[in-house]
Amino acid sequence: MTIRIVLADDERMVRTALRAILAAEPDLEVVGEAATGAEAVSVVRELEPDVVLMDVRMPEIDGIRATEQILATMAAPPRIVVVTTFENDAYVYEALRAGASGFLLKRADADALVQAVRLVANSDSLLFPSAVRALATEYGRAKTAPPPWVAKLTGRENEVLRLMAAGLTNAEIAGRMGVGPATVKSHVAAVLAKTGTRDRTQAVIAAYEAGFMKDAAS
Amino acid sequence: MTIRIVLADDERMVRTALRAILAAEPDLEVVGEAATGAEAVSVVRELEPDVVLMDVRMPEIDGIRATEQILATMAAPPRIVVVTTFENDAYVYEALRAGASGFLLKRADADALVQAVRLVANSDSLLFPSAVRALATEYGRAKTAPPPWVAKLTGRENEVLRLMAAGLTNAEIAGRMGVGPATVKSHVAAVLAKTGTRDRTQAVIAAYEAGFMKDAAS
DNA sequence: GAGGGGCTCCCCCGTGCGGCGGAGGCGGAT
DNA sequence: ATCCGCCTCCGCCGCACGGGGGAGCCCCTC
Numbered sequence: 001m002t003i004r005i006v007l008a009d010d011e012r013m014v015r016t017a018l019r020a021i022l023a024a025e026p027d028l029e030v031v032g033e034a035a036t037g038a039e040a041v042s043v044v045r046e047l048e049p050d051v052v053l054m055d056v057r058m059p060e061i062d063g064i065r066a067t068e069q070i071l072a073t074m075a076a077p078p079r080i081v082v083v084t085t086f087e088n089d090a091y092v093y094e095a096l097r098a099g100a101s102g103f104l105l106k107r108a109d110a111d112a113l114v115q116a117v118r119l120v121a122n123s124d125s126l127l128f129p130s131a132v133r134a135l136a137t138e139y140g141r142a143k144t145a146p147p148p149w150v151a152k153l154t155g156r157e158n159e160v161l162r163l164m165a166a167g168l169t170n171a172e173i174a175g176r177m178g179v180g181p182a183t184v185k186s187h188v189a190a191v192l193a194k195t196g197t198r199d200r201t202q203a204v205i206a207a208y209e210a211g212f213m214k215d216a217a218s
Numbered sequence: 219m220t221i222r223i224v225l226a227d228d229e230r231m232v233r234t235a236l237r238a239i240l241a242a243e244p245d246l247e248v249v250g251e252a253a254t255g256a257e258a259v260s261v262v263r264e265l266e267p268d269v270v271l272m273d274v275r276m277p278e279i280d281g282i283r284a285t286e287q288i289l290a291t292m293a294a295p296p297r298i299v300v301v302t303t304f305e306n307d308a309y310v311y312e313a314l315r316a317g318a319s320g321f322l323l324k325r326a327d328a329d330a331l332v333q334a335v336r337l338v339a340n341s342d343s344l345l346f347p348s349a350v351r352a353l354a355t356e357y358g359r360a361k362t363a364p365p366p367w368v369a370k371l372t373g374r375e376n377e378v379l380r381l382m383a384a385g386l387t388n389a390e391i392a393g394r395m396g397v398g399p400a401t402v403k404s405h406v407a408a409v410l411a412k413t414g415t416r417d418r419t420q421a422v423i424a425a426y427e428a429g430f431m432k433d434a435a436s
Numbered sequence: 437g438a439g440g441g442g443c444t445c446c447c448c449c450g451t452g453c454g455g456c457g458g459a460g461g462c463g464g465a466t
Numbered sequence: 467a468t469c470c471g472c473c474t475c476c477g478c479c480g481c482a483c484g485g486g487g488g489a490g491c492c493c494c495t496c
Contacts, residue, residue: 112337119333154472167420169452182475189454190472199454199482201419202385208426372442387482400445407484408442417452417484 037061255279
């Protein structure tokens with residue numbers, strides 16, 4: 001019984017390359033292709049393949065959304081393998097959380113590719129069990145629920161909050177930003193209002209809980 | 219060229235079962251076994267296999283330590299696949315962080331097992347790239363570097379810090395703990411001293427950075 | 437029995453902080 | 467031309483906070 005595969009990637013060259021590699025294997029068959037996320041969803045729904053090789057970065061609907069939709073709407077969804085160029089692509093975590101069975105890099109060699117496809121095709125409790133999903137979920141917990149107030153902060157307020165969360169006093173922040181202490185106080189007041197907190201400590205907590213500090217790492 | 223494998227598991231039955239499965243494949247060869255972590259290290263060092271199937275839970279030295287030692291001391295270390303019974307085993311994260319190339323469940327079927335072995339044997343940039351390692355590292359960051367001061371906090375100080383990090387004022391903390399405000403001030407002062415911070419905000423930051431807030435979740 | 441650490445509480449003092457209200461300049465949107 | 471949002475700053479006020487002391491209590495260890 002051959003493994004039926006659908007390729008979803010916005011670049012034709014990538015699809016062609018993948019198809020060429022997979023065609024060389026007698027037990028693998030590429031039954032369809034898609035160039036956008038939306039197309040991927042409909043194609044997969046129609047063809048019901050065993051495995052989908054899904055690019056994360058695609059126009060209209062990205063690979064994560066497409067993955068979600070496929071898994072949510074199909075009775076017997078295929079295994080979805082996310083394809084990416086950069087191994088630290090943040091989207092990869094999102095994709096795993098969305099339910100992807102695995103991911104692989106575009107620079108992977110042909111041999112590894114076909115083995116990966118075979119592997120995910122007939123194993124659901126193997127290399128990517130829910131443990132990895134839990135890992136990804138844990139990792140991006142903050143990102144999943146980016147509190148509404150984050151977007152409402154102005155540039156200056158954003159800076160101020162970051163410095164607050166670095167443990168600086170208003171005076172220090174003023175010095176660091178090259179403005180007067182009174183200005184900082186204004187910004188702080190605005191931050192407190194927008195975050196719905198009453199003092200700088202609570203604001204800092206909110207910042208951490210919101211994953212606001214994830215970028216600058218520690 | 220055959221793939222040379224070493225099995226490390228404290229249960230003989232598991233080793234036998236794995237050996238039986240792998241022996242059926244012409245391209246796979248089990249060249250050695252080990253029943254403890256220490257034994258695994260020496261056996262692997264001597265035989266220089268391509269792949270090691272390593273149980274996480276073993277007497278003396280566990281699979282994580284063994285993995286670390288193997289990767290740290292060998293010039294051309296083998297790929298190490300961690301074997302576990304429970305997919306949410308916390309040790310799995312540790313193992314990935316230690317440098318394991320992947321993990322698989324004991325209830326995995328034979329087919330998946332051999333494919334997994336083949337996969338890790340000849341691919342280093344595929345299913346378990348550094349991204350997963352980064353994920354695991356990120357996940358257990360707090361566990362890896364539990365700042366020295368955490369242990370030095372007394373019971374009360376611990377409680378106080380948690381409440382501080384929940385955004386409470388000294389008065390509120392006093393009420394919550396059923397003591398006087400002056401007492402709370404004392405504890406706060408102690409916390410600031412032990413954490414090396416100058417105000418409650420910095421203390422809260424330290425608490426978050428230390429993963430002090432991981433338990434109560436958000 | 438003497439010491440030490442943890443928990444409890446007290447005083448005083450200075451100040452960083454946050455609330456309140458106001459003001460001027462500057463840019464984009466209508 | 468007008469408005470509105472953002473950034474900049476001012477004064478005044480009250481309080482929570484943190485520093486520096488000290489004190490009594492309990493329990494455990496030495």
